[in-house]
Amino acid sequence: DVKVTQSSRYLVKRTGEKVFLECVQDMDHENMFWYRQDPGLGLRLIYFSYDVKMKEKGDIPEGYSVSREKKERFSLILESASTNQTSMYLCASRRTGLSYNEQFFGPGTRLTVL
Amino acid sequence: SQQGEEDPQALSIQEGENATMNCSYKTSINNLQWYRQNSGRGLVHLILIRSNEREKHSGRLRVTLDTSKKSSSLLITASRAADTASYFCVTGFQKLVFGTGTRLLVSP
Numbered sequence: 001d002v003k004v005t006q007s008s009r010y011l012v013k014r015t016g017e018k019v020f021l022e023c024v025q026d027m028d029h030e031n032m033f034w035y036r037q038d039p040g041l042g043l044r045l046i047y048f049s050y051d052v053k054m055k056e057k058g059d060i061p062e063g064y065s066v067s068r069e070k071k072e073r074f075s076l077i078l079e080s081a082s083t084n085q086t087s088m089y090l091c092a093s094r095r096t097g098l099s100y101n102e103q104f105f106g107p108g109t110r111l112t113v114l
Numbered sequence: 115s116q117q118g119e120e121d122p123q124a125l126s127i128q129e130g131e132n133a134t135m136n137c138s139y140k141t142s143i144n145n146l147q148w149y150r151q152n153s154g155r156g157l158v159h160l161i162l163i164r165s166n167e168r169e170k171h172s173g174r175l176r177v178t179l180d181t182s183k184k185s186s187s188l189l190i191t192a193s194r195a196a197d198t199a200s201y202f203c204v205t206g207f208q209k210l211v212f213g214t215g216t217r218l219l220v221s222p
Contacts, residue, residue, distance in 0.1 A: 031208065042202070043157075043212040050208075058209065090157060101145060103210060105157040 003027070004106035006091055012112045019078040021109050023091030030096040032074035033103065034058075034066065036087040043090065049074055050096070081113045118146075118186075118203040118213030126219045133190045135216040137203030138183075144207060146179055148188050151215070152199035160188075160201075193220045 007022035023032065033048040035058075045058030047066040055066050063085060067075040074093075078085055088110050092103040118139040127133055139146070145164045151157040163170045163179045163186070170177045176189040190197055200215040 033210075040214060042214040043210075045209055048209065092157075101147060101162055101207065102159040104159075107156045 004091055004093055004104050006089075006106040006109050008109050009107060010110050010112075012114065013078075013081050014114050015082060017078075017081050017113075019081050019111065019113075021076040021078075021089055021091075021111070023074045023076070023093075023106055024072050025074075025091075025093040025104070026072065027093060027095070027104065028071065029093035029104075030071070031094040032068065033092040033094070034064075034074065034076045035090045035092065036060070036085075037090055037108070038087050046076065081111075083113050085111065086113045087111060118205055118211070120201070120203055120213045120216040122216060123214070124217045124219070126221065127193060129193060129195055129220055129222050131193055131220075133193050133197070133218055133220070135188045135201050135203075135218070137186045137188070137213060139186075139203070139205050139213075140184065141205075143181070143205050145205075146177075146186050147204040147210075148175075148177060148186075149202045149204055149212075150199045151202065157202075190218075193218075195220050195222050 004025045034046045035043040037043045049055045049068040065077045090108045091106040094103045118137045121136045147162045148160045161172045163177045174191045179186045198220045200217050202215045203213045
């Protein structure tokens, strides 16, 4: 069974802290994604990665960075957390190739920045 | 943006009834997907319909696609309480674009 795991379900941080959100997939997928989900705005893509050490900005990359040192792990970094980054963060992975469209999502991390 | 817009935003029905959700999108597509999100299983893929298909079935799900109207519908037949969730239509390929979703409540 495919599996995407995220390091925390709930996280509370203070403004200005550096925050790491970790995502691991066990499906040997090339592509990985970070989204945030906010009421009324749906899911918005922050960053994605086609392969190890490769990354591309999504629609809302400001205030975030990512790291992909190993194929199975994709980390989202908030360099200096702010209250407007309070949100649900979802990680996803997908096999590369035209025949593969489905993304597999992790359970999400609900981050609160105080 | 080719964000989809689902209609209605919320839907409340009784078990056994059918639920229909609609989606409109803005730009041309190669395919359209529907995802479901609930607190138990998170966000999961339900079904994909390609631009050259008009209708597709999967179990109790029926999806239609009208590319001339840039719209799609998801029908859930004989709904169950476990179908209570938010449903999203999704376009895009590498970069998925999610609509804001329809919240479905199925009461026993």
